[in-house]
Amino acid sequence: MSVRTLEVDGKTITALEGETIFSAAWDSGIRIPRLCHLGGLSDYGGCRLCLVEVEGQKKLQPACLTKVAEDMVVRTNTAALQAHRKLIVELLFAERNHVCAVCVVNGACELQDLAARLGVDHIRLKPQYPKLTMDLTHERFALDHNRCILCTRCVRVCDEVEGAHTWDVAGRGRNSHIISDLGDPWGESASCTSCGKCVQVCPTGALFLKGKTVAEMRKNRGFLQYIVTAREKKLWIA
Amino acid sequence: MTAEVLHHTRHAEQDRQSRLKNRILCCSVAGCLSAGAEGVREAIQNETDHPETEVCRTGCMGLCSRGPLVRSSANDVVYTDVTPRDARAIAHGEPIEGRMLRPDHPFYAGQRRLILANSGYADPERIGDYIALGGYQSLLCALAEMKPEEIVGEVKKSRLRGRGGAGYPAGLKWELVARHPSSTKYVICNADEGDPGAFMNRSVLEGDPHRVLEGMAIAGRAVGAQQGYIYARGESPLAIERIRTAIAQARREGLLGSRILDSSFQFEIDLRIGAGAYVCGEETALIASIEGKRGQPVPRPPYPPESGLWGQPTLINNVETFANISTIIEQGGEWFASIGAPASPGTKVFALAGRIVRTGLVEVPIGTSLRTILFDLGGGVPEGYQFKAAQTGGPAGGCIPAQYLDLPMDYDSLTRIGTMMGSGGLIVMDTSSCMVDVARFFMEFCRDESCGKCIPCRAGTVQMHEILARMTRGEGVEGDFKMLEELSGLLKEASLCGLGLAAPNPVLSTLRHFREEYEEHIREHRCPAGHCHMGAAQ
Numbered sequence: 001m002s003v004r005t006l007e008v009d010g011k012t013i014t015a016l017e018g019e020t021i022f023s024a025a026w027d028s029g030i031r032i033p034r035l036c037h038l039g040g041l042s043d044y045g046g047c048r049l050c051l052v053e054v055e056g057q058k059k060l061q062p063a064c065l066t067k068v069a070e071d072m073v074v075r076t077n078t079a080a081l082q083a084h085r086k087l088i089v090e091l092l093f094a095e096r097n098h099v100c101a102v103c104v105v106n107g108a109c110e111l112q113d114l115a116a117r118l119g120v121d122h123i124r125l126k127p128q129y130p131k132l133t134m135d136l137t138h139e140r141f142a143l144d145h146n147r148c149i150l151c152t153r154c155v156r157v158c159d160e161v162e163g164a165h166t167w168d169v170a171g172r173g174r175n176s177h178i179i180s181d182l183g184d185p186w187g188e189s190a191s192c193t194s195c196g197k198c199v200q201v202c203p204t205g206a207l208f209l210k211g212k213t214v215a216e217m218r219k220n221r222g223f224l225q226y227i228v229t230a231r232e233k234k235l236w237i238a
Numbered sequence: 239m240t241a242e243v244l245h246h247t248r249h250a251e252q253d254r255q256s257r258l259k260n261r262i263l264c265c266s267v268a269g270c271l272s273a274g275a276e277g278v279r280e281a282i283q284n285e286t287d288h289p290e291t292e293v294c295r296t297g298c299m300g301l302c303s304r305g306p307l308v309r310s311s312a313n314d315v316v317y318t319d320v321t322p323r324d325a326r327a328i329a330h331g332e333p334i335e336g337r338m339l340r341p342d343h344p345f346y347a348g349q350r351r352l353i354l355a356n357s358g359y360a361d362p363e364r365i366g367d368y369i370a371l372g373g374y375q376s377l378l379c380a381l382a383e384m385k386p387e388e389i390v391g392e393v394k395k396s397r398l399r400g401r402g403g404a405g406y407p408a409g410l411k412w413e414l415v416a417r418h419p420s421s422t423k424y425v426i427c428n429a430d431e432g433d434p435g436a437f438m439n440r441s442v443l444e445g446d447p448h449r450v451l452e453g454m455a456i457a458g459r460a461v462g463a464q465q466g467y468i469y470a471r472g473e474s475p476l477a478i479e480r481i482r483t484a485i486a487q488a489r490r491e492g493l494l495g496s497r498i499l500d501s502s503f504q505f506e507i508d509l510r511i512g513a514g515a516y517v518c519g520e521e522t523a524l525i526a527s528i529e530g531k532r533g534q535p536v537p538r539p540p541y542p543p544e545s546g547l548w549g550q551p552t553l554i555n556n557v558e559t560f561a562n563i564s565t566i567i568e569q570g571g572e573w574f575a576s577i578g579a580p581a582s583p584g585t586k587v588f589a590l591a592g593r594i595v596r597t598g599l600v601e602v603p604i605g606t607s608l609r610t611i612l613f614d615l616g617g618g619v620p621e622g623y624q625f626k627a628a629q630t631g632g633p634a635g636g637c638i639p640a641q642y643l644d645l646p647m648d649y650d651s652l653t654r655i656g657t658m659m660g661s662g663g664l665i666v667m668d669t670s671s672c673m674v675d676v677a678r679f680f681m682e683f684c685r686d687e688s689c690g691k692c693i694p695c696r697a698g699t700v701q702m703h704e705i706l707a708r709m710t711r712g713e714g715v716e717g718d719f720k721m722l723e724e725l726s727g728l729l730k731e732a733s734l735c736g737l738g739l740a741a742p743n744p745v746l747s748t749l750r751h752f753r754e755e756y757e758e759h760i761r762e763h764r765c766p767a768g769h770c771h772m773g774a775a776q
Binding site: 044045046047048051059060062065083084087088091092094095124125126128149150168169171172173174175176 | 515532536537685686687688689690691692693694696697698699700701704717721724725727728731732733734
């Protein structure tokens, strides 16, 4: 596999052919913000936070989906990109009911971290305060639609890693929401294996372990690396 | 069917029709049908006792606001506002004062009908009618006399641009698919027309479905595909029925299937019906929908010509694009390129709607001025009203104010003033229309039709609609302009697909041409058009 050299934020870095800008930048210590991308899962391109400027391209390119090329010049943190990212985070906070003070993942939430990192200290948009429900029918886990940002990590990990495809998205636009099976309560899902992978990959407090209270829920994604690496290297017989 | 049989069918049908004394063609597409065209047709049929007079259905004759329309071939007039009581007069070829349109009527004289050439002359449910008017001759020519690369060459020479809205050169797209080494390729006809007030594609499919099938088959031959799909809207049941009938007829006659017209070419067309999501008109969402997945777009690249339906190279074009193909093959690419504007040749069908005397369907050379279309063909705005703006391009387009009435209607001129050609919807507004409310209406449409995949579009349209709705209630504040512009910028630059990218267009174009109206809403809490109710603010 050949190597590509490119410039990201003025820094010359190398990457493997076929690698994405996001992963090449990550390996060089450049952290491009993202919420839907998660190493080991397929890429979705929905959160638009990892959009970067690529010289010679008129449109902004999603770093998680754009492959590196020789002599590519990438800027990941211009003023315009920062403004876009701030507004995207504001849109997310205004969309549903993200109340950190009473959230199980307070202090360990990717959305919260991102807001802090981007300097989003207030929301200029009108909060929508939708009336949303929680699904507490599962024995060990819970789903709180109020905190969901529709990144679909749960959908992808369940389908691609666990192989159950319990989760999917129903509804359109602002009415989109995560469902288990065909809209059945999670606890009655015939396909769910209760593995808990969805809970661990969820960036916010939308999926959590029952019994955790405010600021107690911490997510552990170590498993993903082991499973995906083992699968790639065929370390077990399928 | 072999070439000889096609030839024979054509001449036999032409002979049969020429022996008729009169052929009475009743419009039978959605507009006239809802005005009672079927009852009219039956009444005329009952009045017709002469064996040499035939009464049949036909495609859209354009002047939908005066429907039902009936054409009489004997005196070459189109009767308007026909009721069953007129049946006797029409059946006997008698004039009806004040309700007859001749070909020299301004509505027809300014048109150039290539795509709609058969509408008004052929029965959409009879393949023989299409063949009699030269149908499937282009397919025969493409199969018997042309190499696939010559077909692509002709389309390139025609400089035909995709009629779905963006105007991408069709020939380049065809070439990309044709050059791809894969042995499995697909041709898709995008008939998911969803712009409010637009009914061009639907009328073409209802009025002349074989033209689209022929265009697709030629495309299949050119790019090396053996399977085509038509993705139609579930909301147009008649179009679906006519496509089904046409596909069945073409199969029966051996114009689809294997060994078409005695050649080695094999091509099938199947119909897929959408469930009513506007976003499924976006090519990657449409492909996902055909594959049975949730109809939401996926990031491009890869573009469909490289990896489309089931990961195979796929040619996807609009109904109107395919409807142009048989003419291009028949008359040659150079001939086609000489019509219309040099950078965007050919004709374009526009659907005239809103505050205009003659609403309906017109086909004009691209580059015709808006004034000609609206005032010469469309008859202008009704008396007592004053023209304010014309909306083109649907929810992705913008408003054209009166000062641009002489603008040529072509892809590039429209983009330059902040709107777009789109698929051809043309909504006329008079001074009683409030531009802020127009922007709010289209934003509501985009909000409801956003698939929800990417955040800028899913949540941004909600917020933009919120601000616009607040303005129309008289509750706008100074900061709203800045926020609208900021959100528009985000949507335009960060959205995943065309729906989100274009959603701010109606806002930006009205802000550009009618900024003072917005200012009046915010500062004076007053709607200059007198449209918005500002009760809350007072």
